[in-house]
Amino acid sequence: MTHLFQIRYNNTQGTLMRILMAASRRGLPMPYVQAMPVGDAHEARLLLDVSDKQVAQLYRDWHGTVDVFDVRSMQAAEEGWNASIDAGAPMPPASTRIDGQSRSAMA
Secondary structure, three states: EEEEEEEEEEEOOOHHHHHHHHHHOOOOOOOOOEEEEOOOOOEEEEEEEOOOHHHHHHHHHHHOOOOOEEEEEOOOOOOOOHHHHOOOOOOOOOOOEEEOOOOOOOO
């Protein structure tokens, strides 16, 4: 399943690299990566094709990364995910309901 991940972090030395390495060391292709400042923090958005087990592993890794303070994801539908990215729309927390299904953090 393709998921869009939103990771908020304090931009200190090596934080973005540790975020990207969590996906890279699992051999996951990253067709979309965007990093940008948001207020006093920074945000990285990654589009990854992952299994439920990999989602849980990524959440665990990112929550354990120094200076990462928020991780969210949503299932990227074929249509519509691109508009949310381009508009910079906030993503729902991992425990909210999306399309009638309850999604919760698996970490």
